[in-house]
Amino acid sequence: MTDFPANARAAEQAMRTVFPPTPLQRNDHLSERYGAEILLKREDLSPVRSYKLRGAFNAMRKVVGGASAPPxxxxxxxxxxxxxxxxxxxxxxxxxxxxxxxxxxxxxxxxxxxxxxxxxxxxxxxxxxxxxxxxxxxxxxxxxGHFLPPFDDADVIEGQASVAVEIEMQHGGAPDRIVMPVGGGGLSAGVRSYFGTRCAFTLAEPSGGACLAAALRAGAPVRLDHVANFADGAAVARIGDRTFARLADLDPGATLTIDEDRLCTTMLEMLNIEGIVLEPAGALAIDALKDLADEIRGKTIICVASGGNFDFERLPEVKERAQRYSGVKKYFILRMPQRPGALKDFLQILGPEDDIARFEYLKKSARNFGSVLIGIETSHADNFIALERALNAAGFDHRDITDDPVLAEFLI
Structure with missing residues (x-):
């Protein structure tokens, strides 16, 4: 039987010829918020801004080292x-x-x-x-050639376990809990196999790709019917066979399904407050702390920030989703009377903290009313209660389409 921890330590030692350990950093902001010792394992600071080069290195070094002519x-x-x-x-x-x-x-x-x-x-x-x-x-x-799977490979899993080896050395042992993202399962399978029962684990998945939770319910890997690719680093339709074999005995309560819109609020928070750029999958573990607040108080928690390959062209989408989740931005279809002064009447309804972010009006000459698509941003979600009351009192027929997936995707 192979000694997995010893092999993981050997892999970690070998990769020191290529890149240094990623930092394990206490985060004061999160520690104060949750009343716990929160440390971030900064895989976003690796040479390729993710942990993925670890598994690639370990798998490739074994092939190169054993082949007369590398394929x-x-x-x-x-x-x-x-x-x-x-x-x-x-x-x-x-x-x-x-x-x-x-x-x-x-x-x-x-x-x-x-x-x-x-x-x-x-x-x-x-x-x-x-x-x-x-x-x-x-x-x-x-x-x-030699095919390199992204996660479902024994050498890849062993290479990803080098994250755990570094945590143990940097922290001086195992923490109370490690929180990690899950996609195909290579990272979580490797880290959990290394630490075993020495600490608790929480594994966070995006709601649009919760393949581990589905596998735990079924008792075997299953393919999801649909996968949302917003958190593309963890958006996997089916967890790996080899990775699941190392995770199959998990209590289903050890997994958390993270709403992608809520995830956006964490991405913006880490960027604006801490100056840390994280891709959606890279922020999963930190966002999961919101669901663990009661369990982690007074304990030492390590969150794996798994990646920072974020394209800033996506920032407007992240901001939009965060605002909608927080309730400070809504979209309405408004029936506007086609008479002079109707728009002025509507504008007077808006509160001092309400701002029009989008306005599209189509005048129909044969109708008494025209349809308006309007997006409104405000500083507090409660402001929309007062706005809708004012709209009703003024007789403006309106429909909130913010959470309507069909209309929102088509119109917004």
Whole structure:
């Protein structure tokens, strides 16, 4: 039987020739809020701004070390795994082929190319990841390459466990609880296998991709019917077989499903207050503290900030979702009388803290009323109670479409 902790320590030691340990930092802001000792394991400060290069390094070093002629490495990824593999291809001086969906943002393609340089080639194929994966596996078989799974691989899991090895050394042992994000399960399987029962665990998943919770309910990995890709670093339809085998005995209460809109409030908070840039998946563990407040008071908690590959072009979307979750921004369909002065009457209803963020009006010559799409921002959610009362009193027919998924997606 293999000694997993010893192998993880060996992997951690080997990767010190490539990059230093990521910091374990006490966060004063979170510690004060929750009355606990909150430390962040800053995987967002790795050379590729995520923990993914750990698993790539460990898997690749074993192949390179045991092969007379290193093969071409192949992977399929639209994000952090691609960047980790690219970085390690250049480090080991081997060739790599990285398959990415055609829809991958140019920022991610550019970073992958930067990390890999001349060592890699990038293939853009397929609109959806499953198509990309099929193409990558077919190419790998054709050229006799070595395929590098993003999480469901024993060497990858062992490499991700180096996060736990560093935590143990930096903290001087195990904390009371470790909070981690879960996608395919490589990180959580590795860290939990290393620490075993020495600490408690909370594993956080995005509500649009809670594949671990589904697997725990079913007793085996199952494929989700739909996955929302906002938290793309953890948006996985099916947890891995090997990773689930290391997590199958978890109490379902050890998992938390995180609302993606609430997650946006944490991303903005960490950016504005702490100056820490986190991608959605990278903020999952910190956001989960909101659900653990009663359990963690007076204890030492380590949250794994798993990644910081955030494209700032997404910032308006993050702000929008955070405002809607917090109740300080709403969208209405308003029936506006088609008479002079109607708009002025409406504007006088707005409170001193209400601001119009969007206004679209379509005048219909054959009708007495026109439809208006209006977005309103305010400083406190309670202001909307007064606004809607004023609208009703003034006879303005209106409908709140903020939480209507069909209308919101089409109109907003």
């Amino acid at each position: 071409r490495f192949v992977c399929a990824s639209a994000g952090n795994h691609a960047q980790g593999v690219a970085f390690m291809c250049r480090h080991f001086g081997v060739k790599g082929a990285i398959f990415m969906p055609v829809t991958t943002p140019q920022q991610k393609i550019g970073k992958t190319r930067k990390f890999g340089g001349d060592a890699i080639e990038i293939h853009l194929t397929g609109d959806y990841f499953d198509d990309t994966l099929t193409a990558a596996q077919g190419y790998c078989a054709e050229v006799g």
